Amino acid sequence: MRIFLALLLLAAVPANAQNFTTAAEVRPILEATRGNWIALREYEGEDLLYFTHLEAWRCGLSQIEYAVNGGEMAVWTVEDCYEAEAQPNAIKADGRESYEPMPLGHVEQVQVRITYDDGETAEASYERAAVLMP
Incomplete structure (x- = not known):
């Protein structure tokens, strides 16, 4: 339902280069x-942890951090x-992957902890089964 509401929000907002580049957006x-x-x-004998979403x-974020299995937080570079x-949010991926093997x-x-460009943070925790792709 939340994804549906987000899509409705996207459809209601006219797209231009200024949209979705700030924390508020x-x-x-x-x-x-x-x-x-x-x-x-799980791919070719590895776990691939994706940050594609x-x-x-990423426009509107100043930092993405993550920790695996209770370890130290690491910064995910975007x-x-x-x-x-x-298209300010385009992913060109020149020479880099959107996952950590x-x-x-x-x-x-x-x-996962994200820091918005206004300094506010949000966190989420995920169990393997909840984010494992088929």
């Missing part, structure tokens, strides 16, 4: 889609926001 979407911030995939809404272009079966739990 991306916060409602990220709050509504909190369950989709990360994903996990957060990367797509592309810059292309504010001078028609780990040993197969290693990821049991992930903690």
Whole structure:
């Protein structure tokens, strides 16, 4: 239901290069889609921890941090926001991946903290089964 409401919000707002580049604009979407911030995939003998959803809404964020299995928080580095272009949130992925590879079966739990460009933070915790893609 939350994803449906977020999509309705997106449809109601006219798209232009100035939309979805500030905390005020991306916060409602990220709050509504909190369950989709990360994903996990078992592929070719590895766990791949994906941050694609957060990367797509990175304009309006100043930092993304994550910890696996209760470990220390690490910073997930994202592309810059292309504010001078028609699609500022475009993911060009020049020479980088939107996932972190780990040993197969290693990821049991992930903690994520995002910091918006206005300094506010939001956190979420995910169990493996909740974010594991088929």
